[in-house]
Amino acid sequence: MIQQLxxxxxxxxxxxxxxxxxxxxxxxxRVQAERFxxxxxxxxxxxxxxxxxxxxxxxxxxxxxxxxxxYAMLGEGIVRSLLAGELPANFQxxxxxxxxxxxxxxxxxxxxxxxxxxxxxxxxxANRFLELQGMVKASAIGLALISAACGFFLxxxxxxxxxxxxxxxxxxxxxxxxxxxxxxxxxxVGIVASLLYExxxxxxxxxxxxxLFGTRWNAQTSAEFGALPLFYGTFMIAxxxxxxxxxxxxxxAIYLSEYAGPTVRAWVKPVLEVLAGIPTVVYGFFALLVxxxxxxxxxxxxxxxxxxxxxxxxxxxxxxxxxxxxAGLVMGIMVIPFVSSLSDDVINAVPQxxxxxxxxxxxxxxxxVKHVVxxxxxxxxxxxxxxxxxxxxxxxMIVVMAAGxxxxxxxxxxxxxxxxxxxxxxxxxxxTEFDSPKTLSAFALGLVLFVITLFFNLIALRVVQKYxxxxx
Amino acid sequence: xxxAAPAPFxxxxxxxxxxxxxxxxxxxxxxxxxxxxxxxxxxxxxxxSILSQAMSAATYHIxxxxxxxxxxxxxxxxxxxxxxxxxxxxxxxxxxRDNLLQTFPDVQGNRLExxxxxxxxxxxxxxxxxxSVAANPTQIGQEMTxxxxxxxxxxxxxxxxxxxxxRLKLGAVEQGIETTPGRVTxxxxxxxxxxxxxxxxxxxxxxxxxxxxxxxxxxxxxxxxVVSMSADxxxxxxxxxxxxxxxxxxxxxxxxxxxxxxxxVSDDQIAWTLALKDMGRISRVPHFSxxxxxxxxxxxxxGALAAIVGSLLTMLVTAFxxxxxxxxxxxxxxEFAPRNRLTEIIEVNINNLAxxxxxxxxxxxxxxxxxxxxxxxxAPLVGGLVLAxxxxxxxxxxxxxxxxxxxPSIRAAALGVGASKMQSVFHHVLPVAGPGIFTGAxxxxxxxxxxxxxxxxxxxxxxxxxxxxxxxxESTALPVLVYSWATHAExxxxxxxxxxxxxxLMFLIxxxxxxxxxRRRFERRW
Numbered sequence: 001m002i003q004q005l006x007x008x009x010x011x012x013x014x015x016x017x018x019x020x021x022x023x024x025x026x027x028x029x030r031v032q033a034e035r036f037x038x039x040x041x042x043x044x045x046x047x048x049x050x051x052x053x054x055x056x057x058x059x060x061x062x063x064x065x066x067x068x069x070x071y072a073m074l075g076e077g078i079v080r081s082l083l084a085g086e087l088p089a090n091f092q093x094x095x096x097x098x099x100x101x102x103x104x105x106x107x108x109x110x111x112x113x114x115x116x117x118x119x120x121x122x123x124x125x126a127n128r129f130l131e132l133q134g135m136v137k138a139s140a141i142g143l144a145l146i147s148a149a150c151g152f153f154l155x156x157x158x159x160x161x162x163x164x165x166x167x168x169x170x171x172x173x174x175x176x177x178x179x180x181x182x183x184x185x186x187x188x189v190g191i192v193a194s195l196l197y198e199x200x201x202x203x204x205x206x207x208x209x210x211x212l213f214g215t216r217w218n219a220q221t222s223a224e225f226g227a228l229p230l231f232y233g234t235f236m237i238a239x240x241x242x243x244x245x246x247x248x249x250x251x252x253a254i255y256l257s258e259y260a261g262p263t264v265r266a267w268v269k270p271v272l273e274v275l276a277g278i279p280t281v282v283y284g285f286f287a288l289l290v291x292x293x294x295x296x297x298x299x300x301x302x303x304x305x306x307x308x309x310x311x312x313x314x315x316x317x318x319x320x321x322x323x324x325x326x327a328g329l330v331m332g333i334m335v336i337p338f339v340s341s342l343s344d345d346v347i348n349a350v351p352q353x354x355x356x357x358x359x360x361x362x363x364x365x366x367x368x369v370k371h372v373v374x375x376x377x378x379x380x381x382x383x384x385x386x387x388x389x390x391x392x393x394x395x396x397m398i399v400v401m402a403a404g405x406x407x408x409x410x411x412x413x414x415x416x417x418x419x420x421x422x423x424x425x426x427x428x429x430x431x432t433e434f435d436s437p438k439t440l441s442a443f444a445l446g447l448v449l450f451v452i453t454l455f456f457n458l459i460a461l462r463v464v465q466k467y468x469x470x471x472x
Numbered sequence: 473x474x475x476a477a478p479a480p481f482x483x484x485x486x487x488x489x490x491x492x493x494x495x496x497x498x499x500x501x502x503x504x505x506x507x508x509x510x511x512x513x514x515x516x517x518x519x520x521s522i523l524s525q526a527m528s529a530a531t532y533h534i535x536x537x538x539x540x541x542x543x544x545x546x547x548x549x550x551x552x553x554x555x556x557x558x559x560x561x562x563x564x565x566x567x568x569r570d571n572l573l574q575t576f577p578d579v580q581g582n583r584l585e586x587x588x589x590x591x592x593x594x595x596x597x598x599x600x601x602x603x604s605v606a607a608n609p610t611q612i613g614q615e616m617t618x619x620x621x622x623x624x625x626x627x628x629x630x631x632x633x634x635x636x637x638x639r640l641k642l643g644a645v646e647q648g649i650e651t652t653p654g655r656v657t658x659x660x661x662x663x664x665x666x667x668x669x670x671x672x673x674x675x676x677x678x679x680x681x682x683x684x685x686x687x688x689x690x691x692x693x694x695x696x697x698v699v700s701m702s703a704d705x706x707x708x709x710x711x712x713x714x715x716x717x718x719x720x721x722x723x724x725x726x727x728x729x730x731x732x733x734x735x736x737v738s739d740d741q742i743a744w745t746l747a748l749k750d751m752g753r754i755s756r757v758p759h760f761s762x763x764x765x766x767x768x769x770x771x772x773x774x775g776a777l778a779a780i781v782g783s784l785l786t787m788l789v790t791a792f793x794x795x796x797x798x799x800x801x802x803x804x805x806x807e808f809a810p811r812n813r814l815t816e817i818i819e820v821n822i823n824n825l826a827x828x829x830x831x832x833x834x835x836x837x838x839x840x841x842x843x844x845x846x847x848x849x850x851a852p853l854v855g856g857l858v859l860a861x862x863x864x865x866x867x868x869x870x871x872x873x874x875x876x877x878x879x880p881s882i883r884a885a886a887l888g889v890g891a892s893k894m895q896s897v898f899h900h901v902l903p904v905a906g907p908g909i910f911t912g913a914x915x916x917x918x919x920x921x922x923x924x925x926x927x928x929x930x931x932x933x934x935x936x937x938x939x940x941x942x943x944x945x946e947s948t949a950l951p952v953l954v955y956s957w958a959t960h961a962e963x964x965x966x967x968x969x970x971x972x973x974x975x976x977l978m979f980l981i982x983x984x985x986x987x988x989x990x991r992r993r994f995e996r997r998w
Contacts (some may be wrong), residue, residue, distance in 0.1 A: 073845065097478065170894040178802035180797045184822045184868070187861050191832060194839035248507045255504025266477055268508055279922025281951045282973050283521070285958045289966060291523045333514045340511075364493050367498035387827060394829020395926035397951075401958060419927070421831050428838060428929045446835040450828065457827040461820070 005134030010075070014068045017141065021148045022061040025155070029056030032159050047165035055165040057173050059155035063147035071140040079132045086128065097435075103129075103219040125192035196215050198443035212446060216232055217418075219427055219441050227445065229407040231322065233417035237403060238392040240328025240413065241335055245388055248332075249339025250381065256340070258346040258369055269344070283330050284401030292326035292402050299323075299414040318415035320404065325413040327403035331392055338388045342464075346380025347373060383460040390456035394449060396421040420445045497541045525970030528631050529759055532772060533622040535592070536753045537571050541605060545570075546905040547612055550982035558606035559668035568620065575751075576712055576744055588741055592623050592748075594770045599775075621752060621772040625736040626745050627972035630754070633963070634737060635730035640670055640801070642689070642725055648718030651707075656696055656715045658689070658706045665703045667725050671899070674727065684731035686739050693750050695743035711743035732806060737964075762971055766937055766951070771964035774957075776972050782852055782947035783979075788931075789856020789943055790863060790920050795913045797860075798867030799902075801990050802909075803870070806875040807897050826865035833862045834929030842930060849931035853943040858926045863916035870912020874905040911987045918983040922976070924951040950976045 001280070018093045030053030037045045080103055084091075091099065110133070111127045202210070207236070214226015252272065256265055299319035306312045350373050358368040404416025405426065427442040474537065543552070564757070569590045579585045597620045621627070626672050628634050643663030648656050667687070675682045687698035694713020698706060732739055735753040748754045765775025810817040837858035841847045847854050878901050885898035902909075925934070932948050933956055940947035948956075957969040
């Protein structure tokens, strides 16, 4: 009997239960309120019947929901720890990872309706697992019902003509809205906490300074964790990207806001934004398919010309099939709209009176732009460049596909370099266990990435905000 | 007034300076134009290079086999239950390969050539046939026409993507005589003069490397590889067919630039493929299997169905979480939040989250959803959760802009007739801001659809052979499929990857199209 309970489809059951509780509470509350509001004129009723219904529904639904969520998060863990506590002594001495694997297989066998094998210990444990599961499930449902009933009766007693049901309901909704807004904070806290927690575990094994300033990176074999080559590669590729994106984006923004007519603007601006809408994996494919081979061909040609001219004896450039230049170039193209769009906004925000004053002094358009508009828009432009840099540093797919895997410090842009993001992907794809320094190092890299981009973003946001206030 | 003193700005020096300044102005304008030209050129290069690759994957070659479904081969006694037939890939493969061997009888006995001929057909390609026969066992023993994709390398060859190739129609050949077994001499007055000059031209270009190039001469079903030639006679190794096919024919010569040792397809395989094509057994058809098949290790059998379904499931989870939460959060921040320190922190937080690299969200998903909550790896549920957190700031920012654009008069009017704050927001402000909010939501979803990095970290990069049926099944997503196909070594994956990119872009274009439509239709100026 209890074993049968172990097979209960809890997800659907709890959902149905919650829906029933909510609608039931609503009707009871509403009907009760209608009774006194229907009696004409005798009493002054504060809230309409529906709000009484919502009020009762709210108090029935929320306690049950809390229980359901608690079950969803903890239920499996409780069953497992109960079972683990009951296992014979020789299981207790097993390493925790092995025990987990064993319990996984028990759970799988239990849910597939029976284990047909001959291992009697295994099948006994599987049965016991189902029993415990059934007990936990039954008690979860019972608890949900009891808490809902408590809420229901408490709320029902309050329903009265003078009861301010609407205000209470609205208060509840406002709290719910606040919780939704709080998810953003919870996300940040989650990011910081998980990165910090795993990174601290990593730094308890690898000294912090060795990680930050070591020059040899060989994490796949859990041997060397000097991240300097990764920082170098990230910096190098972001630099190449910004060498493309900064001038192109800036000049495009200047042209669009100062020179172009409304028709050109109406067409070119959305097309530039398309560049920002293309998934980065598509850029990565483009880099791998078109740009990297082209750069390699050019590098080989340069090598040949230099060698045949007798200037160098050895090939000067590395001419790798994937290269920092290819990744940086394509990333630069991707980042153009981030520079141009924000710069365009801030240039447009410069008051026309400043321009008119410059023209009145006889300045040409380019002089006005250079000496009046750009200085006035400078903080905003710097902010847009910072945001673009942060975007370039955190970009993943282009570098994963076109930058390479080799951690080294080389000034040659045609050599393959690796970046923080490439290594995070390389370390965390495939089977991951959360105990080896190899996996943990990915979180340490993630922490560095988060801190760097946070730094750039905060400065940029601060600058943008300050600047907006100035001309509003 | 004619003899006014010359203005100080009009002297020669000033004019010269003015000219210089105007030139600087023109230069400046030119820089701006070239910046835009550069960006547009990069965009067009990107789109053209992907489209041209994808075009080649839009069609593929299939081979027709007219065979009798011999029960002894496909359903031998003891293995004749439908379930066995459906699994009998070897039997069906042998059936079709034997058909090829009958078509090219001269191969028999040569093990290398037999293997090469068998490679025209991928073993796993017969699986759908086996399944359909198993579902309809009355077909066993009957004659049947089976269509199976051609090997991907030969498919690429027929599409001209294996190697540059010069083609030349030869002069009239009088006759072909088999001098020794496998050696054929063609004769015809001045028939080979054009080919000779073609080779001479190539020799001038690349030197002796031309000797390594294969020259194939084809007439009808027969193809030979040239050994030597003069203007009037040509000696060749017959690869397939018979010498008599060349009698009174005008054969076609192909000079394949890539030497045989450097290609995945041999001259023999090319000859057989050309012969099959001449028999009308190879046809080029639209590549629908790209949409109806799941992933495979063979490019000609692979499709994106599992990834499309995986992406849809992921997007569903994302939409169900991110859109409501985003809207409610923006309503709170825009309409209810008191101006205090906490609200300010939330706002800075959201702006900052919007700029956090997506891979950091992947780390969050790996540590919290997989590590802490123990949710299943590679599941759309986890992918959807991570992408929901990722798009939440985007949606909140867009919704807040939409709410901000609703004029205060609407709120004031609602409050004036006695609505509560909550009623004014939910009954009046939200409906008016609806289109704007919806637009922001779609844009957020479009961004989520293209995200790859966070999905890699939560394991959605696994090879998935089955279409996922629920949000906790193992699954992959379209952009991740692009990544995993792009990193395969075989050439045939390139056009396939480009085709998947086109599918992905189609989804994105549709979503953005809806946005543009909504903006045009519902845009209101107050």
